[in-house]
Amino acid sequence: MKTDATAPPQKKKAVDWVTIRADFPILDQEVHGQPLIYFDNAATTQKPRAVLDALRRYYERDNANVHRGIHELSNRATAAFEAARVRAAAFVNARSAQEIIFTRGTTESINLVAQAWGSHNVKAGNRILLTEMEHHSNIVPWQLLAERTGAKLVYLPVTGDIGLLDLSHFDQWLAEGTKLFAMTHISNSLGTINPVSELCARARNLGITTLVDAAQSAGHRPLDVQEIGCDFLAFSGHKMCGPTGIGVLYGRQEVLEEMPPYQGGGEMILNVDLQQSTWKHAPHKFEAGTPDISGAVGLHAAMDYLDAIGRHKIAAHDQELGAYAYAKVSRLKGGIRLFGPHIGRAGLVSFLLKDVHAHDVVTVADQRGVALRGGHHCNQPLMRKLGVESTARASFYFYNTTTEIDRFSEVLGEIQNFFGG
Amino acid sequence: MFDELNDLYQQVILDHCKHPRNFRELDHPTCSAQGHNPLCGDQLKVFLSLDGDVIKEISFLGSGCCISKASASLLTESLKGKKKADVQQIFDRVHEMVMTGRVTGDVGKLAVFAGVHKFPARVKCAILAWHAVMAALKGDGQPVSTENQGA
Incomplete structure (x- = not known):
């Protein structure tokens, strides 16, 4: 049932959106004596049985810590975790699984970029261009970076209640010392779908690094990072049928390789001495500590589920x-x-x-x-x-x-x- | 039609929400304080004019949900003429009531807020104006936020 993001739409077979509800046990209940109508999906989505089963199966059969293990269960857990990475790469059409970093979610993905990429590349006087419709998770990490570096935040305006981006100064502002352009793909409070491919192309032409917050789009439409042409793309598992606590940062390989680590600890090192250490290549360089293995397994199942539909x-x-x-x-x-x-x-x-x-x-x-x-x-x-x-x-x-x-x-x-x- | 909700949105509350009393700024308040609930953006300011130890005039301004507006409105009615020293006790009773539903003493009309405890997400709305009054009487001029008050 696996499909990949670049595959053409399958033969027109109508989906029965009503019977699909049976895949979600939680939807079959009453709240305050009334049938539940769950309309808070931009905050988090519900989980299909396929995802719940994958989590249970993992914990009942395969659970162990990943990497460096020699025993069978550790091999299975490592294989499952890395298979999820390969699956996520296909899900967004990344060039390779090395471009997929597992995080706790969109927020951590953006913080990772703001810290590891930002501290290395952003200097006093540089500009970071955002939009007025960003979620706090795509504002506050940049404010912290601006405080550390002396960079300045500039915002593309939103055109009132209709909620579109005012692009009249876009190219001018890009050209005025902008180092990074970060924008949401779909606004969580307006429902606006931004033309990310076009905007990333205009930024890329000027050599500006780009980040797309795909929290609201990842489980809702096909995503192709090569077509969008962004350097970074962030999303959360729990907004697309996956478990909470797992998310993805896609980063273009060339950009990732030049970045210093995000957090330090186990899993991300090659060698540790008392005074200094060396670290692995991306993506492992950015994944210190035991990762959310079951989360990755659940996310894998969620991606399969979504693409089967x-x-x-x-x-x-x-x-x-x-x-x-x-x-x-x-x-x-x-x-x-x-x-x-x-x-x-x-x-x-x-x-x-x-x-x-x-x-x-x-x-x-x-x-x-x-x-x-x-x-x-x-x-x-x-x-x-x-x-x-x-x-x-x-x-x-x-x-x-x-x-x-x-x-x-x-x-x-x-x-x-x-x-x- | 909305039987369960009548506990929360009693007629008195709906009335005070639509027609808030003492909804103005005082000309020469003895003290005032801003209350803010960052969860919903509710902002209100209470103004007090004291005559010695007695609250002579009390009013409020601001925007918020039905519960927070009605609570501020009824608060101004119930504290007018009260001694400053008595406000803490009334605050404690109201706080206990909206948290647990228990009424531990005479709270007068404020008893309409007893149903709020069944709606945990709305407790902060009901208590916002009260935190602002306590801050005003304390007199440090600092805005008060529901997020720093543990409800």
Whole structure:
């Protein structure tokens, strides 16, 4: 069932998105006496039985520490861990498995780059170009780097509620001493899908290093790092059917080889003396300590699971749900403010009901079995730009249905009545 | 239709949320303090005018969810005319009530917040204005955040 990211979409066989729900044991339950409608997938997705089984099988059959082991179980654990690396390389179409570093998630992946690459390459006066729609995890590591080095952060503006990037100064700002350009592929609070390939190409032409935060896109659409042309790409396992605690940093091999290590410890060294040490080549140079082996095994199973469905199909279904929900809730009578692009959006809607705080929306929706998220979504600068403190957000995955969106929209209507007048 | 929610959003709370009382800045407050809940972005400021030991005027401004606005509004009503020395005791009772649902003494109208304890994520909303008042009376002028107060 394995497919690879570069393979053309499989023959048009319709996916039955309703029966696929049976793969997710957690979805079959009631919350507050109502059928669970899980719409918090941008925060974390649920796990299919295939992933849960892979974790159980690993711990019941193969668990041991990796590398340097000579016994059978250690060999199996090492083989499973390294097979996950090969699988992840295929998943994003990296040139080799040496370009895949396992981390705890997107946040650690970006911190790794900010520390290991940043400290080595960024000097006082250099610019780091970001966008106003970045998650805190793609802002704060760069702020820490800027503090250490005296670099300056510059942000591409977001064009109001419609949530697109204002690129009018992009080339000019790139040319003005920018060392690194880092951007999100899909905004977690707007649903904007950024043209990462085009923007990376424009940065690359000027010799600028690029990083793509793929936390919201990795499990939702095909990803090809060669086509995107980025130097780094970061994503998390738990937002794409995998376990929490495992993530990936893709790094272009030439860039990785020049970088100093991230953390020091076991697994990453060649030789340790009392005063100095030498270390392995990438990716092992960046993986100090016992890694999350079961996490990698679970992530492997998640990638197989997603590709058995087909990421092209998941992407199409995502956009269908996003468009359906956007159209549906925009027709609500009591006044609703919607954020993000009208068309071509990812599978989420971010909104505010007139005169109802996002947290009140989420509390009431929860009582109707609908799991939403309300708050700043780790996008405080973006919230300030939009002039709001928070938004409520419904974010979908392939196991969600239009019937659930109908129910969600009905619940929003009830909430308007409840707080209205 | 929303029976379970009526515990949280009682009529009195909905009323104070839609029509907050004492929702203004005082001209010459004796003290004031800013309260901030970084989890939801709620910001409010309370103003107090003291006559000796007695709270003569009390008001608030800010934005937030229904629970935090209603809590601030009812707080201003219940503390007006109270002695400064009594505020700690009322705070303790309200705190205990929103954390556990137990009412350990007379809290007057504030009893409408007893249902909040069933919604752990909303306890901080209900207690935000109270932290701000305690900070104002302490008089160090420091903004107070729910994240540094352990709820």
